[in-house]
Amino acid sequence: MHPILKLVAQRVALGILLLWAASVLIFVGTQILPGDVAQSILGQAATPQSLANLRAELGLNEPPVARYFAWLGGVLTGDLGTSLTNGRDIATAMGGRLWNTLFLAFWTALIAVPTAILLGLVAVRYQGRWPDKLISGTTLATVSVPEFLLGYIAVFFLAVQYRVFPSISTVYDSMSLGEKLNAIALPIIVLTLTILGHMMRMTRAAILNVMQSAYIETAELKGLGGFAVIARHAFPNAIAPVINVVMLNLAYLVVGVVVVEVVFVYPGMGQYLVDHVAKRDVPVVQACGLVFAAVYIGMNLLADVMSILANPRLRHPK
Amino acid sequence: MTGKIDKNQIDYFKLRAGLGRMSRREFMGRMGALGVSAAMAGTFYAEAVQAAGPVKGGILKVGLQGGESTNSMDPALAASQVPYFNLNAAAETLVEVTPTGDLEMRVAEAVESSADAKTWMFKIRKGITFHNGKDLTPADVLATLERHSDENAKSGALGIMKGIESMKVDGDYVAVTLATANADLPYLMADYHLMIQPNGGKDAPADATFSGAYVLKSDEPGVRHVFERNPNYWDSANRGHVDQIEVLVINDPTARMAALQSGQVNLVNRVEPRTASLLARAPGVTVANAGGRGHYVFIMHCNTAPFDNNDLRLALKYAIDRQEMVDKILAGYGTIGNDIPINGAYPLFDDSIPQRAFDPDKAAFHYKKSGHDGTPIVLRTSDVAFPGAVDASQLFQQSASKAGIPLEIKREPGDGYWSEVWNKQPFSASYWGGRPVQDQMYSTAYYSGADWNDTRFFNDSFDSLLLAARAELDTTKRKGMYAEMARILHDEGGLICPMFNDFIDAHGPNVQGFVADPGGEMMSGIAGLKVWLTA
Numbered sequence: 001m002h003p004i005l006k007l008v009a010q011r012v013a014l015g016i017l018l019l020w021a022a023s024v025l026i027f028v029g030t031q032i033l034p035g036d037v038a039q040s041i042l043g044q045a046a047t048p049q050s051l052a053n054l055r056a057e058l059g060l061n062e063p064p065v066a067r068y069f070a071w072l073g074g075v076l077t078g079d080l081g082t083s084l085t086n087g088r089d090i091a092t093a094m095g096g097r098l099w100n101t102l103f104l105a106f107w108t109a110l111i112a113v114p115t116a117i118l119l120g121l122v123a124v125r126y127q128g129r130w131p132d133k134l135i136s137g138t139t140l141a142t143v144s145v146p147e148f149l150l151g152y153i154a155v156f157f158l159a160v161q162y163r164v165f166p167s168i169s170t171v172y173d174s175m176s177l178g179e180k181l182n183a184i185a186l187p188i189i190v191l192t193l194t195i196l197g198h199m200m201r202m203t204r205a206a207i208l209n210v211m212q213s214a215y216i217e218t219a220e221l222k223g224l225g226g227f228a229v230i231a232r233h234a235f236p237n238a239i240a241p242v243i244n245v246v247m248l249n250l251a252y253l254v255v256g257v258v259v260v261e262v263v264f265v266y267p268g269m270g271q272y273l274v275d276h277v278a279k280r281d282v283p284v285v286q287a288c289g290l291v292f293a294a295v296y297i298g299m300n301l302l303a304d305v306m307s308i309l310a311n312p313r314l315r316h317p318k
Numbered sequence: 319m320t321g322k323i324d325k326n327q328i329d330y331f332k333l334r335a336g337l338g339r340m341s342r343r344e345f346m347g348r349m350g351a352l353g354v355s356a357a358m359a360g361t362f363y364a365e366a367v368q369a370a371g372p373v374k375g376g377i378l379k380v381g382l383q384g385g386e387s388t389n390s391m392d393p394a395l396a397a398s399q400v401p402y403f404n405l406n407a408a409a410e411t412l413v414e415v416t417p418t419g420d421l422e423m424r425v426a427e428a429v430e431s432s433a434d435a436k437t438w439m440f441k442i443r444k445g446i447t448f449h450n451g452k453d454l455t456p457a458d459v460l461a462t463l464e465r466h467s468d469e470n471a472k473s474g475a476l477g478i479m480k481g482i483e484s485m486k487v488d489g490d491y492v493a494v495t496l497a498t499a500n501a502d503l504p505y506l507m508a509d510y511h512l513m514i515q516p517n518g519g520k521d522a523p524a525d526a527t528f529s530g531a532y533v534l535k536s537d538e539p540g541v542r543h544v545f546e547r548n549p550n551y552w553d554s555a556n557r558g559h560v561d562q563i564e565v566l567v568i569n570d571p572t573a574r575m576a577a578l579q580s581g582q583v584n585l586v587n588r589v590e591p592r593t594a595s596l597l598a599r600a601p602g603v604t605v606a607n608a609g610g611r612g613h614y615v616f617i618m619h620c621n622t623a624p625f626d627n628n629d630l631r632l633a634l635k636y637a638i639d640r641q642e643m644v645d646k647i648l649a650g651y652g653t654i655g656n657d658i659p660i661n662g663a664y665p666l667f668d669d670s671i672p673q674r675a676f677d678p679d680k681a682a683f684h685y686k687k688s689g690h691d692g693t694p695i696v697l698r699t700s701d702v703a704f705p706g707a708v709d710a711s712q713l714f715q716q717s718a719s720k721a722g723i724p725l726e727i728k729r730e731p732g733d734g735y736w737s738e739v740w741n742k743q744p745f746s747a748s749y750w751g752g753r754p755v756q757d758q759m760y761s762t763a764y765y766s767g768a769d770w771n772d773t774r775f776f777n778d779s780f781d782s783l784l785l786a787a788r789a790e791l792d793t794t795k796r797k798g799m800y801a802e803m804a805r806i807l808h809d810e811g812g813l814i815c816p817m818f819n820d821f822i823d824a825h826g827p828n829v830q831g832f833v834a835d836p837g838g839e840m841m842s843g844i845a846g847l848k849v850w851l852t853a
Contacts, residue, residue, distance in 0.1 A: 039736075039737040047476075047769050049469055050469060050472055050476070053469055053470055053472070054472060057470075083388065085388035086387075086388050086389065086390040086524075086539060087390065087524070088539075093387070096538075097387075152572055152576075155572075155573070155576045155580075156576070159576055159580045159582075160576055160579045160580045163580055163581070166580070166582055167573065167576040167577050167580045167582060168381070168566060168568065168573065168577045168582050168583075170541060170542055170566055172536070172538065172541070172542055262569065262570045262573070263570055263572070263573055264573065265566065265567070265568045265569075265570065265573050265577075267538070267540070267541040267542075271387070271540065272387050272540070275386040275387045275388055275540055276387065276388060278386070279386070279388050281388060
């Protein structure tokens with residue numbers, strides 16, 4: 001077998017093992033939370049009798065281990081179960097939310113990743129001069145401001161004062177693509193500002209690292225211009241750390257944007273998970289946790305594989 | 319331009335605006351040209367449009383807090399604000415309670431009772447159809463009441479239904495017989511869980527087939543709900559003015575206010591008291607608040623040391639500065655409490671009960687008399703107890719220290735507060751949403767046998783007065799009994815009630831007909847049916 005295929009197969013197997021371990025952790029985590037599902041559903045309205053009825057109906061009297069394996073069996077056959085709180089099929093309900101999350105992540109990435117890399121290249125080209133300082137300073141500032149504050153600032157100026165974009169990003173099926181993009185314009189702006197700095201600085205640092213090498217000097221000596229050297233010779237050799245940080249940020253766009261979802265009322269996975277955590281809806285929390293874990297592990301896997309492919313030294317290990 | 323303003327011209331434009339021939343913007347422009355101030359012109363416009371009466375049409379967009387992706391359309395399970403609004407848009411109860419505390423007949427056409435207030439007859443209105451085209455019959459009403467009486471339905475109205483001994487259909491009537499007399503039964507039937515469903519919802523509790531003014535078209539819990547006007551609604555002359563209602567779930571307060579200010583929604587609930595006055599200054603926005611029955615409380619268990627000593631309870635009651643709490647916690651959007659769960663928003667309220675005021679000397683006197691050893695008294699609080707509960711507890715701590723009473727504040731996590739702290743720990747912060755009538759409030763939380771007797775208040779004379787008042791059809795006598803009960807609770811109870819909170823809603827410039835209702839937010843839930851939109 002080709003060493004690369006073997007390496008990839010190994011990574012995938014490890015990823016699956018990691019995913020299983022994550023599912024156990026999620027299950028244990030939901031078990032040790034205070035309160036129980038029945039109490040949370042009935043809230044202030046709970047009487048001992050209604051609590052007992054609901055517990056029996058939800059199967060909460062079964063031992064936790066049995067419940068865990070029953071659920072795992074369901075997942076492997078594609079059945080995520082039904083929500084305890086509203087009786088809806090989890091796969092269907094979560095599918096829509098996951099799609100929304102991916103939709104927002106896709107469009108943000110489409111804008112943020114090229115922008116970040118381009119800004120990184122420009123910063124290197126004018127290293128130490130005003131464009132570099134301006135780019136570094138601005139992106140550092142937007143990264144340092146909490147994302148909800150960026151969101152509120154954007155809402156205040158772009159939605160309330162000048163009414164350029166809507167402040168509410170609720171999307172639904174009957175909207176056209178244009179309407180959807182208009183609706184999510186503000187979250188895209190805020191998320192882009194949030195992740196831009198991280199990716200830009202990593203691009204800049206990685207390229208600068210390579211710029212010290214002898215072959216860059218050679219390229220310059222043979223008469224290539226500043227930008228051509230960076231784009232043609234330095235960037236391809238600096239791509240591995242850039243891929244890693246881009247993937248990390250893409251994973252963040254899928255699993256970590258709950259605050260932005262709340263500010264812009266965007267119906268994504270984060271809000272869905274938080275609602276169900278508050279109600280101790282264990283099957284939904286586990287399904288969400290599993291999807292998040294899968295995205296994270298998958299993205300990292302992809303980053304690893306792409307770094308290997310991009311690096312001849314890793315591609316042909318001794 | 320000052321001085322003389324042409325009255326005839328103003329009246330002419332008011333008439334045009336009232337007829338809907340002039341938009342608000344155009345009207346404001348004309349008024350400005352006539353030298354009328356913007357504030358005055360806004361008032362003129364509202365007057366003109368109100369006087370002209372409801373206009374049909376338009377899409378009402380409502381931004382609400384209190385919706386989760388776990389919500390369902392089963393009326394039995396409704397507990398938060400969005401299901402409350404949705405159910406009121408799509409469904410109807412037998413009767414409703416008006417802002418003045420009277421009964422309004424809805425699915426029931428008339429209510430009669432036997433002389434002993436034990437048997438109640440609801441005459442069911444003819445000609446109402448469900449959204450699926452079937453006629454609403456007394457059998458559907460009976461089935462609805464039966465379902466909510468069943469423990470397994472987990473209905474939020476189960477407590478109300480417990481007192482019912484038997485029910486039956488009798489011609490056009492549904493007859494309800496109670497185990498013990500209750501003069502308030504019709505008011506209890508206004509509970510928003512008791513929405514009439516085909517066969518009582520026994521077949522499909524959450525399929526949203528009701529008899530109300532709007533039909534559910536799109537249902538995404540926690541995100542968005544769309545309703546369209548029901549063309550077959552029986553009372554379309556008075557309710558259901560807009561063509562479509564779009565409910566957007568906006569749980570974040572800042573996002574909700576921004577949505578209103580940017581014109582993305584017409585109507586929002588739960589304006590935060592702290593920011594209400596700022597919001598009211600935004601152009602075109604009207605903040606509507608009503609003093610309700612909801613109240614924020616500190617509760618002591620009357621049977622647990624040291625709170626089993628009435629002097630200590632009185633000491634703490636005198637040691638709280640109610641006005642300061644209304645000013646600082648509610649930003650003035652509320653009224654002070656008097657250590658009873660009842661206020662002027664209830665029918666048969668006796669306002670002659672003396673108001674207890676902050677009095678460090680009396681507090682110190684009772685504290686000394688209680689013989690308490692001076693160790694800090696632990697008060698448990700949490701952000702979820704009520705908005706501003708942690709701050710309120712700190713204010714309480716400061717005012718109590720002026721009387722020499724040491725309070726120790728223990729901040730509990732919001733998660734599990736209602737299952738681990740409230741109704742378990744002897745001294746904690748909490749809230750009550752209030753009930754439509756005094757009997758129900760007292761029976762829910764202050765009767766010895768109540769499940770939620772969260773002050774552990776066991777008082778025989780209070781209990782017997784409660785039962786006697788429930789059966790008393792003479793309102794003067796009942797009022798006297800309630801006054802006596804209130805005095806007992808005021809002097810001996812474990813309830814410290816510093817404030818009643820207002821419902822604060824807000825709407826945009828085009829919304830007409832919004833009247834804040836003490837019964838609940840969003841005009842007691844029916845804002846979607848009652849308001850109309852102007853251009």
